[in-house]
Amino acid sequence: MKFREGKYTVEKFAxxxxxxxxSAINLLSKLKKQGYVIVSGGGKQKRIYNVYKLKKRVTNGFxxxxxKYSPKKLNPRFEHYVNGxxxxxxxxxxxxxxxxxxxxxxxxxxxxxxxxxKKLFDLAKKNNLTNNLIKLYKKSRASIKCRKIPKRYMx
Amino acid sequence: xxxxxDQESLLKLIADYLEEDITCVAIGxxxxxxxxxxxxxxxxxxxxxxxxxxxxxxxxxxxxxxxxKSISIVYKKDKLKLENKPLIYSRGEERFDLFVKDVFGFExxxxxxxxxxxFIGKKELIIFTIQKEYLILLKSVTSREKDYEDxxxxxxxxxNIDWNFIVDEAINKKKxxxxxxxxxxxxxxxxxxxxxxxxxxFDRIYKAEELTK
Numbered sequence: 001m002k003f004r005e006g007k008y009t010v011e012k013f014a015x016x017x018x019x020x021x022x023s024a025i026n027l028l029s030k031l032k033k034q035g036y037v038i039v040s041g042g043g044k045q046k047r048i049y050n051v052y053k054l055k056k057r058v059t060n061g062f063x064x065x066x067x068k069y070s071p072k073k074l075n076p077r078f079e080h081y082v083n084g085x086x087x088x089x090x091x092x093x094x095x096x097x098x099x100x101x102x103x104x105x106x107x108x109x110x111x112x113x114x115x116x117x118k119k120l121f122d123l124a125k126k127n128n129l130t131n132n133l134i135k136l137y138k139k140s141r142a143s144i145k146c147r148k149i150p151k152r153y154m155x
Numbered sequence: 156x157x158x159x160x161d162q163e164s165l166l167k168l169i170a171d172y173l174e175e176d177i178t179c180v181a182i183g184x185x186x187x188x189x190x191x192x193x194x195x196x197x198x199x200x201x202x203x204x205x206x207x208x209x210x211x212x213x214x215x216x217x218x219x220x221x222x223x224k225s226i227s228i229v230y231k232k233d234k235l236k237l238e239n240k241p242l243i244y245s246r247g248e249e250r251f252d253l254f255v256k257d258v259f260g261f262e263x264x265x266x267x268x269x270x271x272x273x274f275i276g277k278k279e280l281i282i283f284t285i286q287k288e289y290l291i292l293l294k295s296v297t298s299r300e301k302d303y304e305d306x307x308x309x310x311x312x313x314x315n316i317d318w319n320f321i322v323d324e325a326i327n328k329k330k331x332x333x334x335x336x337x338x339x340x341x342x343x344x345x346x347x348x349x350x351x352x353x354x355x356x357f358d359r360i361y362k363a364e365e366l367t368k
Contacts, residue, residue: 061271084167
């Protein structure tokens, strides 16, 4: 890729590479299709184009779920890509596995978005993490406004 | 040959045939594809934590029609003498090279990952990818011509290679892999034609080699 890595607006990209605005839009769109550009913003917000040297896929894993639902945001330790069904329940278990305080603090807020408690406890059982899960849930209940868990799971 | 999309579809399919959840590390061409350095690879190289995980994976790919092939077609004779050899499975043009714990004496770290790819089917297949510096080291260890080409590809695309880290790791792994410094130095000499590598890194390799004598 002959373009420099970094963040661009359409105007900045056009200026840097001596293009008209329309040519810049066309080129950025082409690069986006090829995987070299990720766009943020749009609508009322100004679009910012992140240009990469290597093809970049949009992550869709643990950190995306946590940063979507939790007010405490996390800086990703790794890029997480998922092929298949991965949701809040999986993210809570992965959070417990990662286990550091910042991660657990952020994961606590995910209990408000659990849709399938059975799946959550099945996953915890599979990973031998049931006690840790209950401990985290109790901590979550004590410190933030958190949805009540069906009683049968707390036995 | 297998491209990025086909590779992902294949791994997703394998996840449906697994009998247990397993975790492994992608090295070689597969890791390069995950990183975005290239679009196709001849073989899918995976390193498993233990033999049990590898057996689970093998059972799944055997159900999909893959069969074991001789390792001598792919690797040089000196690699075949080593204790922990890979198992090779292929079906048509697609091939799996399956290692356990280490790659010809080079132990693969499961902790130092930078990407995680989950393939969730009937069971979970979790594939980690390691940083580019480890990829360069591992490619040096296998010492095949196509592996050198891959190192060249990485170095051409990515100018921010931490040679200090590579040399450090090679010196640390020297005990378990006596040829690592020689292989690395050979590749670094060839790479000098396309990139700048400081003399001090070569000096450190020579010094470490002398200490072993």
